[in-house]
Amino acid sequence: MISRLARNTNLHILFALLIGLGAGLWYSWRISPVTYVDANPALLRADFKDQYRIVIAAAYAANPDLARARERLNLLGDADPVAELSAQAQRMLAAGDSFEQVRPLANLATDLTQGFASNPIAPTPFPTFNTPAAQATSAASETPAPVIEATETNLPQPTTSFEQTPLTPLIIETVTPRPTFTPTAGPGAPFALVGQETVCDPSEPAGLMRFKLLDSRRNEKAGIEIVVTWDQGEDRFFTGLKPELGHGYADFVMQADTTYNIRVVTGGSFVPNIVAPGCTDPNGVAYTGGLLLTFQQP
């Protein structure tokens, strides 16, 4: 009898322990879970990460510090930051955002790929304000400030240290004379059509016009706007929006018997009278072929 009671007591103790454990877990996971503060940008929701990338690209457009932009992108924990930038640019275009909004992302993707800034750092004039110099004062003393609704989509992995990198790059002067100087075209030099190949491949979409844009070093260039016009319309697109096919790649599907004019917006290159070529398969059946247009900066 006594041993049964003792056994029951032990069971009661075990039962109480389990009830307590369950109650503790329920409280700590459901009622009062750990509250996160000091989160890392890598934990952000996907739309906030998008916003973060937009702001990184916008800041880079103002201050082309590539190392800093890269470090900021790394905070987001993307496996391939360049691919993410390109994919986001595509999503934004598909969502109807303007080219101007997408361009900084494409430019940053291009610069990260090529490893240097397309546009050198230029001093930007600070705006002149009529108001007195700003002071870091308490908001209570300021004019009631508006609360803004966040409408842009975007943004920032745990416990990685974040280091500020210098905003301006270190310039190391060297006195080593250069024996020769070869002038090269700048990043904004016009693109010239250097290749126009007919592509007869029945496995490809009919009338596919592919573009490849290269800089003077034959590196593919993303973010170059191309305008295709024909008698009934116009289409605009950028290179680099299909990074899996190359950062300087873009394409457009032509209709048979339609004449197209091509304009590369950067540099103003213009190629008129482009038509889809006719091809014949091994069985003698005619079909609409494609074109590969290669543009390069001098």
Next chain:
Amino acid sequence: MSSLNIIKILIALALGITLGLAYGWIIEPVEYTDVPPNILREDYRVDYTLMVAEAYQKDFDTDTAARRLAVLGSEPPATLTSAALEYANRNSFNEVEIQALQDLLSAMQTYNPQGSAP
């Protein structure tokens, strides 16, 4: 049941609760993903604000700057920028960065979303 046994049961209950809380808060706390930017660590928030300020230096677009700052929380954009500027001053940011934040603060202090800035 003796009072001793009742005490043992209560102790077991308390021990269970303690173990449960320790496990739920320390060993295996709730993991957050998809968090909003308002719980970013202060240095990340400041860097984000600095990026907005740098972009503002180029386009002087107060609407866009205010909209970008709004993702950091419900505080007014001037308050967010002011906090970032204080952090920048405390942590020896360089002159260019502090100037950019000051310019953004000036813009946000006079920003009126209903109309143009005065």
